[in-house]
Amino acid sequence: MRPSLVFQFSRSLVLLLWLLAIAIGCSRPSTNQVVATLSPAEWTISDAPERLSDLGLFQGALADQEPAAGVVAYQINSEPFYDYALSRRFIKLPPGQAAQYQAKGNLKFPLGTLVAQSLGYPTSTTPDAPIRWVETRVLALTSQGWLAIPFVWNAEQTAAEQEVVGERVSLADLVKAGVRAPATHIVPNFNDCKRCHKIANRVQPLALDAAQLNIQQSGKSQLAHWAGSGMLTGLPSGSPLPRLVDWREASGVPVADRARSWLHANCAHCHQPRGAARNSGLYLGADVAEPALYGVLKSPIAAGRGSGGHRYDITPGRPGDSILVHRIQSTEPGVMMPEYGRTLVHQEGVDLIRAWIADMASAENDPTLVGEVTELTPEQLADWVQMAETGGDSSRGEEVLHRREMQCLQCHAIQGAGGNVGPDLATLPPDTTLAHVVESLLLPSKVVNPKFAAVTVQTVDGLVLSGVKVEEGETTLLLRDPVRGDTRLSKGQIEAIEPMGSLMPVGVVSRLKKNDFADLARFVASLPRHKPDPAAGQSIVRYETLDPLPDELIELPAAQVAAFLDSAADLPWRAAFARLSGEVPARELFPLGDSPRAVARAQFETTEPGRFVLEINPGAGVTAWLNGKPVTPGEAGGVQLAPGKHALVLLIDTTAAADARIRARVAPANKSET
Structure with missing residues (x-):
């Protein structure tokens, strides 16, 4: 065969193979087409649909958010704050299956359930202005648990693509038009979702509990509608269902109920016994009955810059002196609460919490309480010591120390039983006097053992940490606090270190009855002599x-x-x-x-x-x-x-x-x- 013919034949063969490859590639289903045949129960983040439209949640134009067959739009009683974004919620159960009612916690959902929430902003200040959707958050109940999948909308509002790394969406034009919105909307990445949704060490939905879902629609509960349609089983009849009030409902609803509802929606996913902030001892669920647990005259476990110099999470009658208000009205990293999910201050929420605290009866004039002590004269100290000496009972004091709301054993131990941030109280010197114990309880930073003196560390990234220096080398610092545990920092990460005295907050005993304080002081003073x-x-x-x-x-x-x-x-x-x-x-x-x-x-x-x-x-x-x-x-x-x-x-x-x-x-x- 002549060389020119060989070349022409080879070129034709290559072209034929290329066309064949295209034909084979086109005949193969796309990744999303393959995934569409999988049940959501089988998804992982690597093979979940890449387009929101492939989930089968909506029909018609995607931006209209019109639920497809088998998809139900739902509402909750108390909406959290998302930088003033509007929220729409949807749920899709597997065909022929139903959720199971539970009075506490989320309803129990079948494998393959999809829960979606779309967030967007009006495009102008005119009534009924079109909504610009920025993200849709999806949770899928797989065989491995709930899987979080973030989707980001395009500018044309025709599609939303999966973005596991998150996104920053500019809304500068909306802000310029007078719309209440941040200049940049931050879409959380795959791992950021866990910051709020990880409860009891598992990713879980938020606001899918009976109290949130028990909202009135057409004269009866949304839960009753679900039960009537076959979506829900086990709904009790003849007894009231739990219900969270709408924090926005000012007519006829007590301020306290609205404020507790706002805290429940915005804070309780972390501030609960199984949440990320469980070690704080501050529980903000609306069903928490003990005032000290939801912050009233409660000192923070680890005082730091986040306290703003205030003594208590909630100081009755004085919102300006309450740590809770200080943190929810801040946007400063290391201070603001919630830590994630917002960049703006929710002014309506701040005003509500301030009104609630202002309405609380002040404890300043209650003669049975220890109250605030900022200094002690020798005569005042002698009076406190005499009260403890004559009226204190050591056995009762042990029970005071073990109260959950006191949180003493988060930092201290007694013969090894407790925390390791402060000194073991059983190792106090044998000559420790009752006067020393009384003074240390009332003014914890007056005399501090250098070994347990706390510091505040600010990193170059803006992170602020408080704790006790456990170990310090030439290149690293090991910091310990009762909430985060041990944190090892490179010296290169540290911008500033400032002393802060004792990690034990001032006023930690001020909410105690005086007789309880006397009992506590007697017990602590007796420990060095216990054998x-x-x-x-x-x-x-x-x-x-x-x-x-x-x-x-x-x-x-x-x-x-x-x-x-x-x-x-x-x-x-x-x-x-x-x-x-x-x-x-x-x-x-x-x-x-x-x-x-x-x-x-x-x-x-x-x-x-x-x-x-x-x-x-x-x-x-x-x-x-x-x-x-x-x-x-x-x-x-x-x-x-x-x-x-x-x-x-x-x-x-x-x-x-x-x-x-x-x-x-x-x-x-x-x-x-x-």
Whole structure:
């Protein structure tokens, strides 16, 4: 064959192969076409649809947000603040399936459920102006849990594409037109979604609970509409359903209810027993009944720049002196709350919270409370000491210290039971006087052990951290605080370090009754002289309890509980600690709120043979396992222990064991066994 013919043949062959490749490529379904055949229950972030239109949520023009068949638009009672963006919500259940009603927490949804929220802004200040959609947030319930998928709209409003890295959308033209909007709308990235949606270490929807969904539509509850259409099962009849008020409804709704509703919608996803801010001890759910837990005369666990120099989260009658107001009206990183999801101040929300706090009765004139103490003359100190000396009771003081709202054991420990930010109170010098304890409780920064002096660190990125310097080298600094734990910083990250005295906030005892303060002071002063009985063995003092109790454990057969704990990960454990006697009240292991049972554990290690002894008084309502095997409380001689690591698991009936006290200890082995 001649060279020219060979060349022509080769070129023709290449062209033929190229055309064949195009034909094959065109005949293959696109990635989105493949995904469209998958159930949302099977999605991962890498193979979820790339276009919002492929989810089957809308029909007609995408920007009209017209629900497709099988998709339901829904509303909630109390809308959070999204920088003044308008919000529309949609839900799609798998065909033929329904959600299950639950009085507390989110409704229980079937695998494959899609939940969507579109955020946008009016294009002008005229009534009924078209909406410019900027993002649609989608949650899909997969076999691995809820998957967050962010979609960003194009400028033409014809499509929205998946953007796992987030986006910054300019709205400068809307701001110029007088629309209430930020200059730049920040679309969260895939991981940012977890900042708010990660509850009990799992991504979960927000505002899909009965209290939020129980909104009136056409004369009856939205939940009743869902039940009537077959979307919802188990809706109770004949009893009132929980309902969150609309914080915007000023007519006939008490300011306190509206304010609590606003805090619930904007803050309670983090500020709850299983949220990201659980260690703060500030719980802002509308169902929290104890004022100290939702901030009234509550000092922050770790004081810092975020406090604005104020003593309490809420100072009754004085909104300007309340940390809560200081933080929600700020846009400064390290100060503003919520930390994420906004760049503007929600002025209507700030005004509502200020009005609520202003309406609160001031505690300044209550003669039964300790109140605010800013300085002490020798005569005043002597009066406080005399009150503690003559009226204080050490045993009652131990219970005051263990109150959840006091949060003392977040920082301090007693014989190893508690936190490691401040000094172990049992290691105070033996000559510690009652006067020293009283003064330290009232004015914690007056005299501070240099080892526990706190600092405020500002990084070059604008992050502000407060804590105790645990370790400092030439290139790094290890900072410890009771909320974040340990944070290691490179010296190159640090812009400034400032001393701040004690991490214990001023006024932490001011909300106490005076007799409770006297009891607390007597107890702390007695600790340096307390000597445990060596013959009784070593008490187990550190426990963990599941708070809240995961749904899987509510009805799980007792015999399967220990195995479940061994296999489960990322469970919401909360620390609990024994008293000096070695006993822990069973009630202290109960989850916050109503729960038929509690599950707790204690993990400990022995270095030599011993006997494990479990005592429960009264004994009803508690089932126990040691190292996976049932153990009987009060068993004669105890259970023989070899050196090594051990785990005690307790399953507690919260009704039968409401008054029980539990003591677990390791006693010396019998001489014949050593």
